[in-house]
Amino acid sequence: MLSINAFNTYRIPQIFDYYRPRDLREALKLLESVEGAKVVAGGTDLVVDLKYRRIEVRALIDISRLDELRFIKLEDSYVEIGSAVTIQEIVESSIAREKLPLLVEAAESLGSWQIRNLATIGGNLCTASPAADTAPPLLVYDAELELVSLRGVRTVPIEKFFTGPKRVVLERGEILRSIRIPVSRNVFGWSYIKLRRTSFDVAKASVAVLLDARDGYIVDARVALGSVAPTPVRARGVERSIVGLKIEEAARVASERVVNEISPIDDARSTAWYRLQASKTLVSDAVWRAYERLLKIGV
Amino acid sequence: MFNFIGRSFPRHDGFAKASGLAEFTFDVEVPGMLYGRIFKSPHAFARVGRVDASGAEALGAVVLTPDDVPDRLFNPRLISIEEDTFKDWRVLTKVPRYFGEPIAAVAAPTEDTAQRALEALRVDFEEVYDPVLDPFKAMSPSTRPIHERVMRGGRWIEVKNNIAAELRYSEGDLDSEEKRSSVVIERKFHASRRYHTQLEPKGAVCKLEPDGTLVVWTTTQTIHNTKILISQVYGIPMNRVDVRKVLLGGGFGSSIHTNLVTLIAVGLCLKSRKPVKLVLTREEDMVHDHVSFEFYMKVRAGATRDGSITFGELDNLIDVGAHQIQAYPILGTSLGWFVSLYKWRAVKYHGRSVYTNKVPSCAIRGYGAPEITWAVETVVDELAEELKIDPLEFRLANYRGRGEIFWGQGPTVKSIIRSDGVPELIAKGSEIIGWKRRESPRVKTGRFRRGVGVGRGFHTSGAGGPLSGAIIDYTGAVVKVNEDGSIDYITALQDHGGGTLDAHIKIIAEELKIPPGKVRVVWSGTSTTVYDVCTHASRGVFTGGEAARRAALEVKKKVLEYASRILDSVSPEALRIEYDRELSDAVIFVEGAPEKRITLSEVARVAWQRNWGSISASVSYRATVAPPSFTVYFVEVEVDMETGVIKPIRVVAGADIGTVISPELAAGQIHGGFAIGWSWTVGDEVSYLENGVPAHRMSLTDYKLPTSMDLPSDEDFIVLFASTYEPFGPFGAKGLGEAASNPVIAAVANAIYNATGIRFYEIPMTPEKILKAIKEGE
Numbered sequence A: 001m002l003s004i005n006a007f008n009t010y011r012i013p014q015i016f017d018y019y020r021p022r023d024l025r026e027a028l029k030l031l032e033s034v035e036g037a038k039v040v041a042g043g044t045d046l047v048v049d050l051k052y053r054r055i056e057v058r059a060l061i062d063i064s065r066l067d068e069l070r071f072i073k074l075e076d077s078y079v080e081i082g083s084a085v086t087i088q089e090i091v092e093s094s095i096a097r098e099k100l101p102l103l104v105e106a107a108e109s110l111g112s113w114q115i116r117n118l119a120t121i122g123g124n125l126c127t128a129s130p131a132a133d134t135a136p137p138l139l140v141y142d143a144e145l146e147l148v149s150l151r152g153v154r155t156v157p158i159e160k161f162f163t164g165p166k167r168v169v170l171e172r173g174e175i176l177r178s179i180r181i182p183v184s185r186n187v188f189g190w191s192y193i194k195l196r197r198t199s200f201d202v203a204k205a206s207v208a209v210l211l212d213a214r215d216g217y218i219v220d221a222r223v224a225l226g227s228v229a230p231t232p233v234r235a236r237g238v239e240r241s242i243v244g245l246k247i248e249e250a251a252r253v254a255s256e257r258v259v260n261e262i263s264p265i266d267d268a269r270s271t272a273w274y275r276l277q278a279s280k281t282l283v284s285d286a287v288w289r290a291y292e293r294l295l296k297i298g299v
Numbered sequence B: 001m002f003n004f005i006g007r008s009f010p011r012h013d014g015f016a017k018a019s020g021l022a023e024f025t026f027d028v029e030v031p032g033m034l035y036g037r038i039f040k041s042p043h044a045f046a047r048v049g050r051v052d053a054s055g056a057e058a059l060g061a062v063v064l065t066p067d068d069v070p071d072r073l074f075n076p077r078l079i080s081i082e083e084d085t086f087k088d089w090r091v092l093t094k095v096p097r098y099f100g101e102p103i104a105a106v107a108a109p110t111e112d113t114a115q116r117a118l119e120a121l122r123v124d125f126e127e128v129y130d131p132v133l134d135p136f137k138a139m140s141p142s143t144r145p146i147h148e149r150v151m152r153g154g155r156w157i158e159v160k161n162n163i164a165a166e167l168r169y170s171e172g173d174l175d176s177e178e179k180r181s182s183v184v185i186e187r188k189f190h191a192s193r194r195y196h197t198q199l200e201p202k203g204a205v206c207k208l209e210p211d212g213t214l215v216v217w218t219t220t221q222t223i224h225n226t227k228i229l230i231s232q233v234y235g236i237p238m239n240r241v242d243v244r245k246v247l248l249g250g251g252f253g254s255s256i257h258t259n260l261v262t263l264i265a266v267g268l269c270l271k272s273r274k275p276v277k278l279v280l281t282r283e284e285d286m287v288h289d290h291v292s293f294e295f296y297m298k299v300r301a302g303a304t305r306d307g308s309i310t311f312g313e314l315d316n317l318i319d320v321g322a323h324q325i326q327a328y329p330i331l332g333t334s335l336g337w338f339v340s341l342y343k344w345r346a347v348k349y350h351g352r353s354v355y356t357n358k359v360p361s362c363a364i365r366g367y368g369a370p371e372i373t374w375a376v377e378t379v380v381d382e383l384a385e386e387l388k389i390d391p392l393e394f395r396l397a398n399y400r401g402r403g404e405i406f407w408g409q410g411p412t413v414k415s416i417i418r419s420d421g422v423p424e425l426i427a428k429g430s431e432i433i434g435w436k437r438r439e440s441p442r443v444k445t446g447r448f449r450r451g452v453g454v455g456r457g458f459h460t461s462g463a464g465g466p467l468s469g470a471i472i473d474y475t476g477a478v479v480k481v482n483e484d485g486s487i488d489y490i491t492a493l494q495d496h497g498g499g500t501l502d503a504h505i506k507i508i509a510e511e512l513k514i515p516p517g518k519v520r521v522v523w524s525g526t527s528t529t530v531y532d533v534c535t536h537a538s539r540g541v542f543t544g545g546e547a548a549r550r551a552a553l554e555v556k557k558k559v560l561e562y563a564s565r566i567l568d569s570v571s572p573e574a575l576r577i578e579y580d581r582e583l584s585d586a587v588i589f590v591e592g593a594p595e596k597r598i599t600l601s602e603v604a605r606v607a608w609q610r611n612w613g614s615i616s617a618s619v620s621y622r623a624t625v626a627p628p629s630f631t632v633y634f635v636e637v638e639v640d641m642e643t644g645v646i647k648p649i650r651v652v653a654g655a656d657i658g659t660v661i662s663p664e665l666a667a668g669q670i671h672g673g674f675a676i677g678w679s680w681t682v683g684d685e686v687s688y689l690e691n692g693v694p695a696h697r698m699s700l701t702d703y704k705l706p707t708s709m710d711l712p713s714d715e716d717f718i719v720l721f722a723s724t725y726e727p728f729g730p731f732g733a734k735g736l737g738e739a740a741s742n743p744v745i746a747a748v749a750n751a752i753y754n755a756t757g758i759r760f761y762e763i764p765m766t767p768e769k770i771l772k773a774i775k776e777g778e
């Protein structure tokens, strides 16, 4: 560990070069050629890490103003969001509000207005915090991530993207270009519930639920959680166990089953024991709320 | 009745603050200044060997080591008289006693060079000891002493068993009172260490004038005590130290003393002979500077079947951290809060302040009263429940009110209570909250349970008294009428940001019958003001405001004298003075002779033109009483029995502050008082790992404070003011700042009990702890 005297949050106590490429291709070239370079978007995670000297960099490549990464578009079967789109832009996007209400609900709970104006969706995913608020919704939406490098493009389902706390499948020279979210013809009830210490905080535990039901029986359920495992997790076991059940049953079973799919730890925000207890309630609450929303939409 | 008091006016510094033009310590720039950084100890308890400055000096930095500062012990807080001042601090230490204690400092022409120089310093440690973190273990004779000896006044005293200070007190026949009691309750309480989270991190800027005078801008609640301490530590005559007033971004006790950062900045400035700016980062401020005291209290109390309180016993063990700021006085005030809450017929007290290898504790809003009030108000609630008496009736029958002796600030500051709004606040508050409908927790079911609790408390207005006592408390004010009738108000008294000086302005305006806009607060310093002890103990309006009023009164007498000369009245007594709204000025006139009229401005002009001299007054004032401001808070909370999450639903906050000078600012204090109390109750704490490093909470990322979204909306937060008048206060006013937060923990804790049927004897009461208790109860 670095000495306490190495911290100085008035400064970024490191010396590095700063690049602002004109386009994505230049960004990729820089990333490939500049020794010790790292991508920066909103900087709301990275700058904190630099100040606390959790990481050292030699160069930053600023992608936050690249038009190629700043779009939200609606295609036939999917919505595509550029990685440098800010969280506040998602909150305010009419496409997102109409097609991705669950993502919007999660985005609204992220940080404060000031943070949301800087923070990007790409940064939120690439930081790979187990608490990243956009991850559980994107997990249940079955989002796909498009990664680009000078070598080409590849697509990775979000469930395969996170490999551990602060670890993702991005390789050297790769940038997350966009997030592609299939839009189903089905109507879902949705719910994002986030438990936190104060209303301006990272999650102690969070749950995203998408739900479809017919005649009071669950016909499709998708559940993902944040902050209760080394990565954001999709709770497939919970999903399987509640399809076909009546809502009351479903909420109860979901809350029982969720403990098998998470492995929370103690940290600054909460304890493992509490997270486990709270997750049970959170999942049940989220299932109920998604169901009630579904009824309101009127199917 | 009043022209200005009780009405709202734009704040004198409102525009500057809202527009960002206001200058705080951080904003002070002096040409050619160096930037300082502090080398903080990476060990909680160690002995320094060599400090190698060569690397830092090679970068062009000036380095200050323990050998460069006077080898003189001091106490950063000069509030007790010299004989009661315990000294165990050095500006820079060779024996760091807490993680982060300053060992050396650097100053360089840029912030980045300063940081690099800091990192280039090499400090060897001869020995690193296991830190002593538990105050109970600290008292064991086999534990390594944190200090072998310290100074009390000018004498050395031995420290035994790491006990920094001790106080015992007893009164009445406890044994027979206990025998008489039908119920006796004994409970243990633990209040954690909390960080002040004042908006502005501490800092200082210093420069030397060509004549050798040291000018200092710094975050402080007291410019004069800062001047005195700098003078004592560095041996500079007091008239060669000018501590300038600068806006303060909140205090809450964090700058009630002179911060080490100020003394280190002075050291760097004296060594480099250059101006120096030294400002703590937020993390340094919270991790390495000060936190609240940590209390371990045991309360025993009894009452008779008919509901009268018999005895009260308090064992009070305070973990003060590695150095004393007010380790001794806090024992006295804790006793004072305890004794003055209820009419105990017998009292027994044992207070101990204990050293540990942790960041030193200093006062936090309430100075022990929130914690003591919580413990007592919990036990009182439990006594009432045992006796099946309504807790409000029980309180009304037993509290210390009008006519009783009161000694909130400890045994040396006694006075009689003359104004008391408790009955009124209990009556009105209980009505609004719906106290009568309150149900027992036993009948509550379901997931979300609501509960209502009450907490009654008080705080003193200052620490004045009829006898001189062990505490220094006096203030001063200068009021000067300019040649056009505008007023300069010159005071050393600091406004923490709550609007204390706006109250003073109104008081002066009221006395002189001129609009508040004519009074300007002059930004002065210790060289141009008379002594004020400190803005603490909720004395800013009560004591400082009265000094301002007295200065204005003297000025008014002179104005009337001159007016009498001009108007040719037989004497000034024949004159009346009134506020004239149209002229926006005071008019002085002879009753019944309408042509004999003159404005205050005209009097000032004439006095100038005719060479009569300046109209001004300089007053030094000591209050002879320290009356209690009572607060009665009713709080409704909702507890989620499945997650342990607590929400505040409604607050009815009643305050007896005598005449309300600024209703909106006073309501603001009450909202803020509730917010800070709420955060102490359910929020965060500073805890430590085995090596003495604070666990987790090293930054605001993880030391969480409630936001406005976590607190009741305005509609659900009702503020009540009692209709009282304090005969000793300026226009009948008393203090508020601390009274506003003192009953909060108690009220919230009692509400949580009323919701869940579970009592928590430890703060913070986090959802984790609450859920655990609920599950254990199932």
Ligand SMILES: Cc1cc2nc3c(=O)[nH]c(=O)nc-3n(C[C@H](O)[C@H](O)[C@H](O)COP(=O)(O)OP(=O)(O)OC[C@H]3O[C@@H](n4cnc5c(N)ncnc54)[C@H](O)[C@@H]3O)c2cc1C
Pocket (backbone or CB within 6 Å): A038, A039, A040, A041, A042, A043, A044, A045, A046, A047, A048, A063, A083, A084, A087, A109, A110, A111, A112, A115, A118, A119, A120, A121, A122, A123, A124, A125, A126, A127, A131, A132, A133, A134, A170, A174, A175, A176, A177, A201, A202, A203
């Ligand atoms: C006060 C505060 C509150 C916060 N609250 C929340 C909260 O409530 N919920 C939450 O989830 N987060 C929160 N955060 C964290 C942070 O704001 C988010 O994770 C944010 O989305 C990060 O985005 P960014 O653009 O700022 O990332 P940056 O800091 O710029 O980058 C983060 C990391 O991702 C990499 N990166 C960024 N973009 C790409 C890309 N396109 N391709 C490859 N790598 C990339 C960077 O190299 C870096 O390693 C908070 C942060 C702060 C400071």
